Amino acid sequence: MFLSLFQTFRDAKDHSSFLISTRYSVKMNTTTSTQPTPKTFAIGGDLTVNRLGYGAMRLTGQPSNFGPYADWEGGKALLRRAVELGVNFIDTAEAYGPGDNEDIIADALSPYTKNLVVATKGGIFKPAPGNIQADASPDNLRRGIEGSLQRLKLEKIDLYQLHRPDPKVPFAKSVQTLAALQQAGKVRHIGLSNVTLEQLKEAQGIVSIASVQNRFSLSDRTHKATLDYCTEQNIAFIPHGSLGANPLKRGTPLTEAKGMILEIAQQHDASTTQIALAWLLHRAPNIILIPGTTTVAHLEDNMKASSITLSESEVSQISQLA
Numbered sequence: 001m002f003l004s005l006f007q008t009f010r011d012a013k014d015h016s017s018f019l020i021s022t023r024y025s026v027k028m029n030t031t032t033s034t035q036p037t038p039k040t041f042a043i044g045g046d047l048t049v050n051r052l053g054y055g056a057m058r059l060t061g062q063p064s065n066f067g068p069y070a071d072w073e074g075g076k077a078l079l080r081r082a083v084e085l086g087v088n089f090i091d092t093a094e095a096y097g098p099g100d101n102e103d104i105i106a107d108a109l110s111p112y113t114k115n116l117v118v119a120t121k122g123g124i125f126k127p128a129p130g131n132i133q134a135d136a137s138p139d140n141l142r143r144g145i146e147g148s149l150q151r152l153k154l155e156k157i158d159l160y161q162l163h164r165p166d167p168k169v170p171f172a173k174s175v176q177t178l179a180a181l182q183q184a185g186k187v188r189h190i191g192l193s194n195v196t197l198e199q200l201k202e203a204q205g206i207v208s209i210a211s212v213q214n215r216f217s218l219s220d221r222t223h224k225a226t227l228d229y230c231t232e233q234n235i236a237f238i239p240h241g242s243l244g245a246n247p248l249k250r251g252t253p254l255t256e257a258k259g260m261i262l263e264i265a266q267q268h269d270a271s272t273t274q275i276a277l278a279w280l281l282h283r284a285p286n287i288i289l290i291p292g293t294t295t296v297a298h299l300e301d302n303m304k305a306s307s308i309t310l311s312e313s314e315v316s317q318i319s320q321l322a
């Protein structure tokens, strides 16, 4: 969908400058500015983090995010640079490696500074590259959290997320297990990932849910209703693939974006990737971003997105794209 969307704009620009200049040009109406976006969000009401975080998944062996990251010292330097630049929310999962991604985070950053939140996920069985299966059984969640605590060198995980519902296990049973782990003091806040709105509501009937991590970006708004519900409920929404990337392929199609997105980027002297991130920060105050990258240059580029203030017109034009 994404590529065709931008292809449409590229084609429109090539073949119909009228369409671009009347419907999609941003130059005519950019005087009204929105307020700068809030810089922080309090997960679960008490865990305040900067809204521009970092997704560490790609600091793993390739292909398939399997095994240890080849440039271990480079990965550690990148994680430290992220923290230096103000990142205090890092997303990982047992499945990334498995285990190796949590290892590199601990190796780079532990003992952690007081305000650094490392959020992880459990409920996946990944025995080989390309073989990734849900296992959100109580046994696997209990086993998983012990491993994450050990690898991350933590006594309690600030935000523990169910990686994805397991069709073989009643969803309520997985959530009840997370609630029991919270009761046992191993987890501060519980999050869900890759859930439907109905599953989120079902989980809320069991325990307080602090976050939802579903795929969402300028180019994929499938989970818009879930995002809007999270905004109403003050639940953190942590979009994965915020740059519209294929998780198993390096790079983002956004670097090729043309048409309106490129025009807006040029007006702000920014990259199209920065505009995609800035739009998400404007989209809702409960969004926490975790763009992934393996390069310090891209990390630094992404971090600048939080200083871009889009006009109301730009936000609404991008919002109307989908």
Ligand SMILES: NC(=O)c1ccc[n+]([C@@H]2O[C@H](COP(=O)([O-])OP(=O)(O)OC[C@H]3O[C@@H](n4cnc5c(N)ncnc54)[C@H](OP(=O)(O)O)[C@@H]3O)[C@@H](O)[C@H]2O)c1
Pocket: 054, 055, 056, 057, 058, 091, 092, 163, 193, 194, 213, 239, 240, 241, 242, 243, 244, 245, 246, 247, 248, 249, 250, 251, 252, 255, 273, 290, 291, 292, 293, 294, 295, 297, 298, 299, 301, 302
């Ligand atoms: N819950 C889930 O099921 C799930 C699934 C997937 C991901 N996630 C989480 O979401 C995080 C982000 O996901 P993701 O890494 O797949 O997708 P993403 O953030 O949409 O995009 C990352 C890709 O974009 C490239 N990139 C990043 N910044 C760039 C820039 N400024 N200019 C050009 N290219 C840039 C990166 O390549 P370079 O390395 O070359 O910069 C990387 O390949 C993961 O780390 C993980 O924590 C969760």
